[in-house]
Amino acid sequence: MPSRRTHIAPHAPGGQLAAALTALREAGGIVDAFPPEALAEAVSATPPTPELDLRDIGFVTLDPAESRDLDQAFHIERRTGGGFVIRYAIADVPGFVAAGGALDAEARRRGQTLYLPDGSVPLHPRELSEGRASLLPNEERTAFVWTIELDTDGRAAFDGAAVSPARVERALIRSCAKLDYVSAQLTLDSGAAGSGPAAEALTLLREVGELRISCERARGGASLNMPEEEVLRDNSGYRIERRFPLRVEEWNAQLSLLTGMAAGRIMLDGGIGILRTMPSPDATALAEFHDRIAALGLPWPAGIEYGEYLRSVPAGTPAGAAVLHAAASLFRGADYAAFGVTHDGERLAPPERPEQAAIAAPYAHVTAPLRRLVDRWGLVICEALCAGREVPEWASSSLGEVPGLMRSSSSLAGRLGSEALDRIEAALLRDRAGEEFDAVVLEARGGGARVQIVDPAVTARVPNTGGALSAGRHARVRVVSAEIATGTIELAVA
Known part of the structure; x- marks a missing residue:
């Protein structure tokens, strides 16, 4: 996707956003x-x-x-x-x-x-x-x-x-x-x-x-x-x-x-x-990934490594964005x-599998x-x-204490980062209820889909009643509402 710069003007929404971000800090004891x-x-x-x-x-x-x-x-x-x-x-x-x-x-x-x-x-x-x-x-x-x-x-x-x-x-x-x-x-x-x-x-x-x-x-x-x-x-x-x-x-x-x-x-x-570890994806996750990317029209050819496949994915295309979104779910469990x-x-025994899977080496x-x-x-x-x-x-x-300290701080950092981004995205859309936007569908599962609005740069979920949205395709979505205090965005298929 192209680089986008979307501003939130320093008026009422900006004030609400500042209050929401301050509340996040206070809730996290920052x-x-x-x-x-x-x-x-x-x-x-x-x-x-x-x-x-x-x-x-x-x-x-x-x-x-x-x-x-x-x-x-x-x-x-x-x-x-x-x-x-x-x-x-x-x-x-x-x-x-x-x-x-x-x-x-x-x-x-x-x-x-x-x-x-x-x-x-x-x-x-x-x-x-x-x-x-x-x-x-x-x-x-x-x-x-x-x-x-x-x-x-x-x-x-x-x-x-x-x-x-x-x-x-x-x-x-x-x-x-x-x-x-x-x-x-x-x-x-x-x-x-x-x-x-x-x-x-x-x-x-x-x-x-x-x-x-x-x-x-x-x-x-x-x-x-x-x-x-x-x-x-x-x-x-x-x-x-x-x-x-x-x-x-x-x-x-x-x-x-x-x-x-x-x-x-x-x-x-x-x-x-102290190693930074990450397990390889299991067979079930890999099989699901194969099915998802095949449905996107970008199957993983036999005989090439996972990393080589990802490098071949066409960046900046709707299908490519959906493949990379799916790939991000494969490597989890970093510790x-x-x-x-x-x-x-x-x-303290060394890990049975010391490799960081995405790097493919101990790290x-x-x-x-x-x-x-x-x-x-x-x-x-x-x-x-x-x-x-x-x-x-x-x-x-103190060697044995450090992993726990890092897990705790990483969990806090991830949660605060995600919740802060939710509030920024809600502020970008708060005054635009009823407007329609071009988007790319990253994922479509069950009755919902995750879409990436092109401009402003917002990623959110949308109901997918009737399966109108397909991963790796363009879509048109409408803003129903956006609440800055909670970072909640409600979208609908246009």
Whole structure:
């Protein structure tokens, strides 16, 4: 679907929407302010100075233009004899958060940064996440630097390549440039990358990113090429933007996936860690998916992997949108699995199936410690294992608690995000009762259907009496009513 920007003007509906979003925060117990003790720790804490100095390496960051909580910086160089060396620097949050302190306790309570339409609620105080620990340009920072070698096909040691295993170590770094997705894509598309560290970084990122996507295909990994729906706010009010990720975003994501897979392998080899897991879809779910996509006229041919099939789906078409909507239901049950022997002697068994099914490999979260609690454990565990040291006592003793903390925070984040989006969508349609809109039918089951209105960007359910709507087809729907306070939308087939 094309990118759409639809505004809610700052009049009466906007006021009702603000009240509805505030009520959501209150119902979820969301508090922006940090306890004074936690804030004091964030301002005063100083990470240890590492022996390794990599300030002469031309690291760059690549994020949305407005971001200041910069978790990752990367540097890519060609290996002598072919292949690449990836250096991926991750913000040294463990160096700022003292185990057992007030900031640690508050971070465990929050679990992750919440992104809501009326503003984010950070995991750590902004003085830390957007300041002292963020990998801002031209600032000296301590970081966990991953070094991962790739062969000429983009394969790492855990892919079976004849290169050195990945490692991570603390180092002093300095990012030389803050790049953003839109400008980076325009630069690459224009062919005017120029020279210097930033230009070289983007050129090599494209090359490595494409190679890693090929590796993903080879191992049977799957990426859903679905448009993202973002709730944005500016002086005109709120809007929903529906867009497909830029290619440079996909290449950048491959570096994070590469690092997460390296971490998963290090943890499994070391016998301790926290994996991000997801089961493969069962036979019943797969059979149902086969039937649904065959009815859409886009059957899954025999002999090709699931991920390869998804890459062949025509994005931006009604049938393609319905297929991807159905595919999203296949991979569910993502969880965290802690394993190893704690300092208390408790034995946590590794999962029987350690793979993350969509990635088709063992995987761990270690690249976003400013915004996600579990990454702090993953970083210190992998760094200790690579150095041949014992895992810090605070990390091993609390290992079994982290999955539960992440499940709780992820559940809250998902619920709040969904309910906030419902209210934004209701606000977009509140004053348009009786109007008709073009839509795409994503799913039609029983007596109802799920449709995606083209403009404004709203997704909602509609009664499908008599089976007039079919998945993967265009439709015309009429707004009956929309209630901002509850996020309830009533549509009818026009």
